[in-house]
Amino acid sequence: MGQTIKCISPIDGSVYAERPVLGREAAKQAVSRAREAQKAWAAQPLAERIARVMQGVANVGAMNDEIVPELAHQMGRPVRYGGEFGGFNERASYMAKIAQTALADIVIEDSDAFKRYIAREAHGVVLVIAPWNYPYMTAINTVAPALIAGNAVILKHASQTPLVGERLAQAFHDAGIPAEVFQNVFLDHDTTSALIAARAFDFVNFTGSVGGGQAIETAAAGTFTGLGLELGGKDPGYVCDDADLDAAVDTLIDGAMFNSGQCCCGIERIYVHESLFDAFVQKAVAIVSAYKLGNPLDPETTLGPMAQARFADLVRAQTQEAVAAGARALIDPALFANDGGAYLMPQILIGVDHSMRVMREESFGPVVGIMPVSGDAQATRLMNDSDFGLTASVWTSDTARAETIGAQIETGTVFMNRADYLDPGLCWTGCKDTGRGGGLSVIGYHNLTRPKSYHLRKLS
Known part of the structure; x- marks a missing residue:
């Protein structure tokens, strides 16, 4: 039998969920499928990408009665608090609202002589490594704007909350986002590091421990892969x-x-x-x-x-x-x-x-x-x-x-x-050992895309 990840419920110490991890070759194939599908997704009109992401968000809301006790079993939050959909929806909705402006071209000149502007172009394939403590809200911080901006997303959720990634995949796929464009995967640390080191991803967003962030930086060393790291706090x-x-x-x-x-x-x-x-x-x-x-x-x-x-x-x-x-x-x-x-x-x-x-x-x-x-x-x-x-x-x-x-x-x-x-209107960022980069707000979109300059000279 292959390696598995296990969610041990803090309620009673029992195994609540168990999933097999992808082998290295299967993981590479998942990334290849994402890369092949990304261009067509990015070519979809922005309004269409927004609509599908927000339908996926609504689909998560429709699951909330099932999600709340699942969260209690997986990471221990009391059911009396009703889950995370309020913040989950607030963050996704704000990023959808500002997308048109945040991703708009910056026009420098449009005259008879020149057209000069800066466009925002999707990175390509974004890896999101999400934590267990607020498993829906932390994931959506990057998943929603990354998809809206035209990226394909690979989600690796924490082993403590494996059902969250499956719920998100179901919700987004049911909303019409292609299965290759949003993939929930179960990976071990070695495979994750090997993929990053092999430059499989164009951007990696990690929320977790300082040690985890250091491991991500080590794996990415020399690849020039963009990183967003939200680590510890005091x-x-x-x-x-x-x-x-x-x-x-x-x-x-x-x-x-x-x-x-x-x-x-x-x-x-x-x-x-x-x-x-x-x-x-x-x-x-x-x-x-x-x-x-x-x-x-x-x-x-x-x-x-x-x-x-x-x-x-x-x-x-x-x-x-x-x-x-x-x-x-x-x-x-x-x-x-x-x-x-x-x-x-x-x-x-x-x-x-x-x-x-x-x-x-x-x-x-x-x-x-x-x-x-x-x-x-x-x-x-x-x-x-x-x-x-x-x-x-x-x-x-x-x-x-x-x-x-x-x-x-x-x-x-x-x-x-x-x-x-x-x-969500402000940049979520930190300094010192808390990490680097920034999520949400206009700056979040800028970090999930790259600037591309156009200098077009018109010859009469």
């Missing part, structure tokens, strides 16, 4: 002395704990002005203490298991190390008697500092450290004291102050009075 929140305290607590704690803390732009560390610190912490503890940890298929559950027990063990280790070094854990374990394995109780830590892993390394789980600060200068220094830079959340009633602070933060997105949200 996103900070800063509560200024003029913040709306209740709004800040509600949003930042939700940003730290929702999806069991498994959010790309989740809040992992919070800095609060010393004048608001005690009140912030008190309110935060009350919110978290009311969570219900349990089976994600139970509508009463607000916090499901982490996707894998080893992820929970990492967060436990970070928390235990911090407490041993002097931090104080504020959430009573007696409130979460079912903590164990992939089921991880939420935790708030005070007395933390940046010598602790929990304040420096990505946790990707339901724990957050909260520190008091004396003002903007100290908060900015601490926010920048990180190897990562995806988003930062600033809480203040003064927009100019937020802009001033934001200009000093090393990050991809600055939020004011908001957190843990991806705005």
Whole structure:
């Protein structure tokens, strides 16, 4: 029997789904079929490509009642939250709306003597390697604009969420997108790296770990293949002395704990002005203490298991190390008697500092450290004291102050009075170990196409 990938459900540790991986030759053939079909797809009118992609999106929406419990089984998100279709549809719809403008020629001159312009041309075959934590929304960030721009797409989804790629393939194929133009494949790491190294793809978009991004870069070395890499994060929140305290607590704690803390732009560390610190912490503890940890298929559950027990063990280790070094854990374990394995109780830590892993390394789980600060200068220094830079959340009633602070933060997105949200109208990007490139917005289209210049001289 050949190699397979297995989805081990975090609910009970059982095998929820198992799929055979493609051998190297079969994988090459899949890419060849995509390359052969891409030109005809790109030749379709833009309006036709948009219509088919959006019909595919609608088809996913029609499956939502089946998708929601599948997600609970695959990666542990509680069914009470209803899945991802709202954000999935918002992102695809926005990219469809701006496509005509974003992909339009840039006309420099159209006179009796010359016609000069810059066109946007599809790369060709785009590989999308999608993660398990928001498996529909992260995939559509690239899949929708790549298809709309005229690329063929090969989707390799995370082994934790194999049914997602199959659902997307069914939805898009039923919408009239040729099977060769959008392919869902199951590949092992070695085959993926070999294909990238052989220049099988014209662009690769990867969302995942820093180590995974390094492996992609290594495989692509010397091929000049375009890369988009969204990697780790340690996103900070800063509560200024003029913040709306209740709004800040509600949003930042939700940003730290929702999806069991498994959010790309989740809040992992919070800095609060010393004048608001005690009140912030008190309110935060009350919110978290009311969570219900349990089976994600139970509508009463607000916090499901982490996707894998080893992820929970990492967060436990970070928390235990911090407490041993002097931090104080504020959430009573007696409130979460079912903590164990992939089921991880939420935790708030005070007395933390940046010598602790929990304040420096990505946790990707339901724990957050909260520190008091004396003002903007100290908060900015601490926010920048990180190897990562995806988003930062600033809480203040003064927009100019937020802009001033934001200009000093090393990050991809600055939020004011908001957190843990991806705005499709803005470029989704990061700096430092968070990666390179940018998705969504007009810039997302520019990264999924290449500029092609036309200098046409008219001879009379």
